Amino acid sequence: MTMSVRDVPAGHVATIISHLEMLEKPRLPLLESDLYIERWADPSAEDYCALFRKVGEPWMWTSRLLMDRDGLTAILDDPAVEISLVRDGNEAVVGFIELDFRVPRQCEIAFFGLIPALNGKGQGRWMMSRALDMAWRDGIGRVWLHTCTQDSPRALPFYQQCGFRIFRQQTDLMEDPRLTSLLPRSAAPHVPILE
Structure with a gap:
């Protein structure tokens, strides 16, 4: 077994990205929220x-913040990209789900998250059930997503x-x-800062 270990340069962050998929629609539980x-x-x-930023800053989400506005607007305006808001009983926005159908017969759950105040309160399972219900439509044969070590430590096991299975890691x-x-120093306290 060969192992390659490299130093992380000062001012940088290393991460492991896990890509997960499901190839058939699961039985979705009837959950209330x-x-x-x-x-x-x-x-x-x-x-x-x-x-x-509101949802992802605690986990160091940066990808969309680093995009140029024209590139981001092209994604947001694409009819094959569907974004849904998650609201609470007071109609406040507490999260979002972004589904990307741009690849034929596939749906990527591009983003999925709740504000920090709702993390760990059991709402994620209800939200995922809804996301999968929206993703698995006629003609879809694969639903996939990715997470990384800069996300919540609970994300991958969740x-x-x-029902997702890892098919690739990077x-x-x-x-x-x-x-x-780009983010405040207080973001992602679970990821050490190497100055």
Whole structure:
């Protein structure tokens, strides 16, 4: 067995990305929640990034924040990309689900998350049940997603419990967004800062 170990340069973050898939629609549990989902038609890049930051900042989500506005707007305006807001009983937005149908016969759950105040409160299973119900439509033969070590430590086991199976893993190295001022230094306290 060959092992390759490399130092992470100062000012950078290393991560392991896990890609997961399911190849047939699971039996979806009948779950109840005080939350509800509604389609988000025509979000502006600014509104989208504000919600993306609200949900993902604790986990160091950066991908959409690093995109140029034209590239992001092209995704948001694509009719094969469906974004839904998750709202609570007071109609406050507490999360979102982004489904990407741009590859024929596939659905990528591109983003899936709740605000930090709802993490660990049992709403994720209800939300995933709804996401899978929306993803598995006629003609879809594969639903997939990815997570990484910069996400919640509960994300990977949660996706596996929901029926997803890992089909690929990758490593990545990026500049630490907390040191470039893209995110505050308080973001992702579970990921060490290497200055």
